Amino acid sequence: MYRKVFASKVFERKVVLITGGCSGIGRALVLRFAQAGARLVIVDIDSEGLEALLQYLRDHHNCDALGLHCDVADAGAVERVMAQVLERCGGIDVLINNAGITQRSRFADTPREVFERVMAVNYFGALYCTQAALPSLLARQGQVIVLSSLSGFVPLHYRAAYNASKHALHGLFDTLRHELEGSGVNVMLVCPGFTATDMHRNALEGDGAVQAQPALSIGKVASAQDVAEAIYRAALKRRSLLVLSNVGWRGQLLARWFPRLFERLVLPEPSRSR
Known part of the structure; x- marks a missing residue:
């Protein structure tokens, strides 16, 4: 009981920024950090979605969050947004780098511009x-949480x-974790497996167009709520790595030693015939 009460207070009034x-x-x-009493800063490129979410938080969680429109791929825009956050909230305790896009096309059919856009957002x-x-994170001995993916270790x-963007995240933030050792700042990489989200509906095609694609899946598909709960609990423990893969080590073995079998299991039928 005491542990639960303590855990429920860890993020109360803490400034949590989620891209x-x-x-x-x-x-x-x-929603999970709102339940924990955090002071939320929500950064997103979807202005209408942002307003709707802020209203939902006010109506259902009595939470007056700060919503800021920003394309995280724009370095200048990010600096301006962070300056606003520091001015209005006084600092940042937890930064969750969640913003990301995906792509679906063969390497040979994918122009450089698509690689650049995916890397610009995700990395x-x-x-x-x-x-x-x-x-601010150093001053407050806060946390950096980075959403990677199953594809960070299983292609x-x-x-x-x-x-490529997810592999790059591992290289960057594993290095940063070592550099920040002893500073009080925790860096956690999160590798979810197949999750029921809308990301595949905004996948970039080889020509750069946005088009809905069938979601890849193998095994049980997790809900976004379950993934968020696992991330929240890992943040309480200030873990350095959270792997939620529903493929895990089996997927690594399949991809390494039986790539064709892995492909048949992971890819939907239409993409194999393409």
């Missing part, structure tokens, strides 16, 4: 936000740009 907070895992994290977006927030076919 890409209007949908999917980001939205689920917003540089997290880099820009972390650089801007780091002085998903026709997702070369997406896979």
Whole structure:
């Protein structure tokens, strides 16, 4: 009982900034940290979704969150947003780099511009936000939480740009964790498995167009709420790595030693015939 009471107070009045907070895992994290009494800052490129979420929080959680429109791939915009957060909230205790996009096309059919856009959002977006927030996080001995993916260690076919961006996140934030050792700042990488979100509805095609794609899945598909709860509990413990993969080590073995079997299991039928 005492542990539960203590855990429920850890993030009370703490400033938690979540990028890409209007949908999917980001939205689920917003709601979970709202339940914990956090002071929420929600950063998203979807202005209408942002307003709707802020109203929902006021109506259902009595939570007056701060919502800021921002494309995290724009370094200048990120700096301006972080300056607003510091001015209005006094600092940042937890930064959750959740914003991301995906892509579906063969490497040979994917122009450089698509790789650049995916990397700009998934990798540089997290880099820009972390650089801007780091002085405050150091002062408050806070946390950086980064949403990676199953593809950070098991490659998903026709997702070369997406896979590359997630591998880059591991290289950056594993290094940052070592550099910050002893500073009081925790860095946690989160690797969810297949999760029921809307990301696949906004996948970039090889020509750069946005088009809904069938979601890849193998095994049990997790809900965004379950993933958010696991991230919340891991944040309480200030873990450095959270792997929620429903494939896990089996997927790694399949991808390494039986790649064709892995492909048949992971890819939907239409993409195999493409």
